[in-house]
Amino acid sequence: MMLAACASRHTPAVRTGAHDVPGNTLPSKGVGSVRYAENIKAYPIGRYIDPNNSRIMHEGHSIYRVETTAKWNLHPNEPVPMPRGPFHIRDSARTTAPIGDELVAQLNQQREITKAIMQGGEVVSQKLGELSGKLQQSQEIAAQNALLKQEMNTARQRLDALEEEVRKQQPTARPSQPTDKSKGDKTDW
Numbered sequence: 001m002m003l004a005a006c007a008s009r010h011t012p013a014v015r016t017g018a019h020d021v022p023g024n025t026l027p028s029k030g031v032g033s034v035r036y037a038e039n040i041k042a043y044p045i046g047r048y049i050d051p052n053n054s055r056i057m058h059e060g061h062s063i064y065r066v067e068t069t070a071k072w073n074l075h076p077n078e079p080v081p082m083p084r085g086p087f088h089i090r091d092s093a094r095t096t097a098p099i100g101d102e103l104v105a106q107l108n109q110q111r112e113i114t115k116a117i118m119q120g121g122e123v124v125s126q127k128l129g130e131l132s133g134k135l136q137q138s139q140e141i142a143a144q145n146a147l148l149k150q151e152m153n154t155a156r157q158r159l160d161a162l163e164e165e166v167r168k169q170q171p172t173a174r175p176s177q178p179t180d181k182s183k184g185d186k187t188d189w
Helices: 101-169
Strands: 039-045 061-068 080-082 085-087
Antiparallel strands (some): 039 061, 080 085
16 A cells, blocks of 8 residues: 655756856867967978888878977966856966965974084084095005105115124134243242
8 A cells, every 4th residue: 555645746946057067178269378289290201212112112292290299388377268167277476375384383394404404414524524634644644654664674674784794794703712821930910
């Protein structure tokens, strides 16, 4: 059994007028201010022999080449009329964006961090300069030490040679022994 009281007839409402439809198409005169069209050039070519097969000749014709592809127009423009109403590109160079307190605090924190990093970099570069100077000094001292060792070895060799020469020049003398005089010769003084 069905209840007739619940079933009611409603007449559908008919809307007249413009509807907002997503994906409206820009009028052709406004497209250039939003996106640049691609540039195509025609190049006429005369007769030529096919490079892959010398038995084939091509008749003269035109070649069409896309010189620049379509791209977005990022330059500030006047408002572009849209079917739903005015649409314009915001020129960020001339308008300021709203800045919140949180963003300001974050920017200030980043500035402080950047300043600390810059100061740290200066300290590091100063220490590196000092370290390179000390390294150069230690290299000079090491070179001087090597030269002094060489001179000391040369002096030692010369001294050894001189001592050897002095030993060779001295006569090998035996210690003198007292001579025995005759026993009868006594002189007492």
